[in-house]
Structure formats: structure tokens, C-alpha cells
Amino acid sequence: VRRHHKKDRSLPPYPLPPGPTPLPIIGNIHNVNISAPWLTYAEWSKVYGDLVYSRFFNQDVIIINSEKIAKALLEDRSSNYADRPHLITNTLFGIDFNTALMPYGGRWRLQRRFFHQTFKAESASRFVPMQQRRIHLLAHRLLESPERVFEHIHEFTTSVIINAIYDYDPVSPDDPMVDIIGRVCRLIAAVNTPEAAGILGAFPIILSIPSWFPGMSIKRKAALARTWARDWVEIPFEHALRKQNEGSTSPAMVFDGFREEDKMGGGTARLQALKDAAATGFLAGSETSGAALMTFVLAMVLHPAIQDKAYAEIDAVVGKERLPTFDDRPSLPYIDAIIRETLRWNPVVPLSVPHAVVKDDVYDGYHIPKGATVMTNLWSMAHNEFKYPKPFEFIPERFLYSDGTLTSDNVQNIAFGFGRRSCVGRAFADVSMWYAVATILALWRMSFPKDELGNDVPCEPKWASGMTTYPLPFPCRFEPRMPGMDAKKLEELTHATSVAV
Numbered sequence: 001v002r003r004h005h006k007k008d009r010s011l012p013p014y015p016l017p018p019g020p021t022p023l024p025i026i027g028n029i030h031n032v033n034i035s036a037p038w039l040t041y042a043e044w045s046k047v048y049g050d051l052v053y054s055r056f057f058n059q060d061v062i063i064i065n066s067e068k069i070a071k072a073l074l075e076d077r078s079s080n081y082a083d084r085p086h087l088i089t090n091t092l093f094g095i096d097f098n099t100a101l102m103p104y105g106g107r108w109r110l111q112r113r114f115f116h117q118t119f120k121a122e123s124a125s126r127f128v129p130m131q132q133r134r135i136h137l138l139a140h141r142l143l144e145s146p147e148r149v150f151e152h153i154h155e156f157t158t159s160v161i162i163n164a165i166y167d168y169d170p171v172s173p174d175d176p177m178v179d180i181i182g183r184v185c186r187l188i189a190a191v192n193t194p195e196a197a198g199i200l201g202a203f204p205i206i207l208s209i210p211s212w213f214p215g216m217s218i219k220r221k222a223a224l225a226r227t228w229a230r231d232w233v234e235i236p237f238e239h240a241l242r243k244q245n246e247g248s249t250s251p252a253m254v255f256d257g258f259r260e261e262d263k264m265g266g267g268t269a270r271l272q273a274l275k276d277a278a279a280t281g282f283l284a285g286s287e288t289s290g291a292a293l294m295t296f297v298l299a300m301v302l303h304p305a306i307q308d309k310a311y312a313e314i315d316a317v318v319g320k321e322r323l324p325t326f327d328d329r330p331s332l333p334y335i336d337a338i339i340r341e342t343l344r345w346n347p348v349v350p351l352s353v354p355h356a357v358v359k360d361d362v363y364d365g366y367h368i369p370k371g372a373t374v375m376t377n378l379w380s381m382a383h384n385e386f387k388y389p390k391p392f393e394f395i396p397e398r399f400l401y402s403d404g405t406l407t408s409d410n411v412q413n414i415a416f417g418f419g420r421r422s423c424v425g426r427a428f429a430d431v432s433m434w435y436a437v438a439t440i441l442a443l444w445r446m447s448f449p450k451d452e453l454g455n456d457v458p459c460e461p462k463w464a465s466g467m468t469t470y471p472l473p474f475p476c477r478f479e480p481r482m483p484g485m486d487a488k489k490l491e492e493l494t495h496a497t498s499v500a501v
């Protein structure tokens with residue numbers, strides 16, 4: 001009774017934002033569509049408005065469904081919303097080194113600085129020749145085995161980021177270095193479900209049950225994940241150290257970090273921060289860009305008329321004697337409109353990465369409690385029908401003025417988040433996406449497979465669910481657009497394509 005009264009006395013003077021009525025103990029978790037929670041939150045916003053309060057077990061959760069509120073809180077009051085939720089599962093699985101998941105503070109700042117010095121737009125431009133080289137390799141792979149398009153996309157996105165971070169150039173789609181990271185991510189994705197995270201967060205005592213106890217296999221898998229996570233941090237870093245000692249002159253995040261260390265005098269904590277940031281970047285950069293490109297392929301297969309418009313633009317500007325280079329970008333606005341629409345149509349990180357509130361706040365007469373988890377519903381913002389009429393349709397023209405030039409809406413927030421924790425790899429991702437989209441459209445016509453009468457056999461794509469969402473591999477056809485295309489002709493085309501700087 002005393003506790004109850006004490007709680008009453010300390011009730012905030014402002015009400016919490018409106019939201020669904022929670023059940024005792026579990027809160028609102030039973031109402032959420034676990035495979036696509038952003039859809040539930042979008043539904044809630046229709047009933048309760050763009051700022052919604054809910055509770056998952058004992059955790060306060062604030063959901064932001066509009067760009068206006070996201071800017072007001074995450075950007076205008078950025079330091080108060082730059083924390084991340086403290087999840088017990090991050091330590092359990094050995095991924096608490098990850099820049100994207102770590103609390104706001106000195107350790108995060110150090111890691112973010114390493115990212116910034118390598119991936120800010122001026123520095124990221126050093127990677128353009130490497131990105132161009134790897135996209136030409138993707139073109140060759142597509143010519144050899146077009147039916148493995150999604151594997152080739154995965155190889156492209158992982159290879160550009162692992163090159164940019166560690167100066168490591170994978171030689172095949174199943175390169176062992178790439179798999180060092182892939183295997184731990186697959187293991188964690190399989191066991192670290194939102195339900196497991198919610199229950200373990202609310203009742204951490206469960207973790208004191210021995211791992212041999214029925215139902216506690218999560219502890220055994222977590223021990224394996226911790227070992228593999230150490231390999232993920234150490235093994236690629238050792239490769240970069242070797243390359244540095246051999247005198248490599250390629251640009252790479254780890255080398256930039258070493259140079260910074262020489263200036264600052266180094267130190268164990270700084271070296272560890274560099275290792276941890278590098279390992280984070282590999283994960284953060286590969287799956288997201290791959291997800292966006294898989295969405296692009298689906299959109300193209302569904303919209304042959306959009307491909308035709310893109311072909312007309314590319315043929316007029318680039319011609320058929322070479323492939324697009326980054327220098328062509330200003331003359332190819334329709335390609336950029338397609339990329340923006342891809343990122344809007346299916347924001348690949350639909351709920352962004354959750355933020356957390358540093359201290360109590362008041363917004364628009366509502367109390368935002370300290371420690372609350374903040375979900376930024378980027379999906380809702382991307383499907384705001386006032387800003388984007390017919391939001392479920394794929395319409396690149398919404399980003400073009402009637403004279404064909406690009407509008408000022410570059411969907412950066414919707415794709416890459418708001419405030420101090422927004423994506424630090426956006427400039428690099430932007431170039432990789434541009435190269436992939438422009439080169440694929442220069443070379444290929446994409447469609448659904450055909451039946452014996454030559455009609456399209458469309459399929460209903462299934463979507464991956466998790467922190468990133470994208471269409472799972474689906475059957476599609478890649479036919480060369482240029483007559484007589486073979487390995488020799490492609491080689492001539494890539495040879496004729498000067499390296500953009």
C-alpha cells in the first residue's frame with residue numbers, strides 16, 4: 001500500500017500519450033503482429049494519433065508515426081533521445097560491442113568517430129573505383145548464372161563493405177571470411193526472437209536456470225554465438241593488420257583508424273573501439289544494402305513500363321558502348337527517382353533501430369518517461385498518403401518535377417533514420433545502390449518467368465521479417481538488353497567504362 005501511494009505521489013503532472021489498454025504483466029505485446037510490427041503501429045496511429053504509448057512486459061514503449069514528431073524529438077532534442085534500450089540479450093549473445101546497439105556515451109562516441117572519418121561523403125568517395133569494379137563483377141556473375149541473382153547481390157553488397165572496412169576482396173560468393181559473420185548472424189536471428197528478448201528482459205532471472213534444463217537451449221546457443229562473435233571481431237581485423245604491414249595503399253576504415261591512432265597516441269580502449277566499429281560496419285552495411293537491392297529487383301519485375309523509361313534515359317545519356325559511371329549520375333534523374341521510390345516503397349529498416357529516452361520529457365502535453373524505448377515507425381512515414389498519394393504503388397515520378405528534375409525530397413530520414421544515431425554509412429550505401437541500379441538497368445531486362453505460351457508466371461513474394469525486411473528470393477528472369485551479349489562483349493563494355501573518381 002505504501003508503495004502504491006508513493007507511486008501515486010510521484011505520478012507525472014502530464015498524462016502518457018494515448019495507446020491501447022495493456023493487459024496485466026504482458027502489457028500490449030499480445031496485440032502486436034510479430035512478423036510486421038510496423039503494420040500494427042500504423043493501425044494504432046489511426047486510433048490514437050502519431051504519438052502512441054504502449055507497454056511490453058515492464059518496458060514503456062513510445063511509438064512515433066510521423067516525420068514531424070520524429071524531427072521534434074529525435075533531432076531538435078537529439079541528446080535526450082540518442083540512447084539505445086539496454087537489452088540483456090546483447091550481452092548474452094556477445095554482440096554488445098555493436099555500435100548500433102550500444103548506449104549513448106563515450107564508448108559509442110569513439111566508435112562513431114571512426115565511422116564518420118571513413119564514411120562521411122568526402123571520404124567515402126575514395127571507394128567509388130572499388131564499387132565500380134565490384135559492380136562489373138556482379139554483371140559478369142549475372143551473365144553466367146542469372147538465376148542466382150540474389151546470391152550475386154549478396155556477394156556485391158558484402159564485398160564492397162568488407163573491402164571498405166578491412167581491405168579484403170572476397171573471391172567467391174561463399175568466401176570463408178564473409179561466412180565468419182554470416183554464421184553468427186544466422187544463429188542469433190534464429191534464437192534471438194522479439195518474444196525471447198521481451199521475456200528475458202522482463203524476467204532476467206530465467207538466465208540463472210542451468211543450460212541443461214529443458215527449454216534452456218538458448219543458453220547453449222548463446223555460448224556458441226559469443227565464441228563466433230569474438231571471431232567476427234578478431235579474424236577480419238587480423239587480416240587488415242597483415243595488409244597494413246604489407247604496405248597496402250587501398251583506402252579502408254581500419255587503416256584510417258590506424259592513422260588516427262598514430263596521431264592520438266593510441267591506447268587499448270581506442271584500438272578496441274576501432275575493432276568493434278569495424279565489425280559493426282560489416283554487418284550494418286551488407287544486409288541493409290542487399291535488402292534494398294532485392295526490393296529494387298522486385299519493383300522492376302512488377303513494373304516493365306518503369307524499366308522502359310529507365311532504359312530510354314540510360315541509352316540517351318550513356319549509349320550502348322560503355323556502362324554508366326558515377327559521373328553520369330546528374331544526367332540520370334530517373335535512376336535516382338527509382339532508388340528513392342525503392343527506399344520509400346519498402347523502407348528496409350521499417351522501425352529503424354530503437355532509441356531510448358535519457359531523461360523524462362514532455363511533448364505536446366504528454367509525458368515521455370525516462371528509459372522508454374522509442375520506436376520510429378519509418379514504414380508509417382513512408383506510407384503517409386498525404387505526402388505520398390497512393391503509397392502502396394511504385395511511382396518514381398513522385399520524386400520528379402514536371403521538367404524531369406529531382407525534387408528536394410531525398411527520403412534520407414525515411415531510409416536512414418533521424419537524429420544523432422542516424423545511419424553513418426548512408427553516403428557509401430547511396431553510391432553502392434546507385435551503381436547497382438544503373439548498371440543492372442543498363443544491361444538487363446527483368447521479368448517473371450514465362451510459361452510455355454510465353455505468358456508471365458507471377459509469384460506472390462514472401463517478405464523476410466526482422467530488423468530489416470526485404471522480398472525473399474523469388475523466381476525471375478534476367479535477359480540481356482543488348483543483342484549478342486556474351487562474356488567477351490561485356491568485357492569490352494566494362495573496359496570502355498572509365499573509372500569514375
Ligand code: HEM
Pocket residue numbers: 099100101112115119161280281282284285286288289292348349352353354355415416417418419420421422423424425426428429
Ligand atoms: C541501404 C542501406 C542502409 C540503410 C537503409 C541503413 C539504415 C539505417 C538505419 C535506419 C539506422 C538506424 C538509425 C537510427 O537509429 O535512427 C542505421 C544505423 C546505422 N547504420 Fe545504416 N543503413 C544502410 C547502410 C549502412 C552502411 C553501408 C553502413 C556502414 C558503412 C551502415 C552503418 C550504420 C551504423 C554503424 C548505424 C548505427 C549508428 C548509431 O547507432 O550511431 N549503414 N542504418
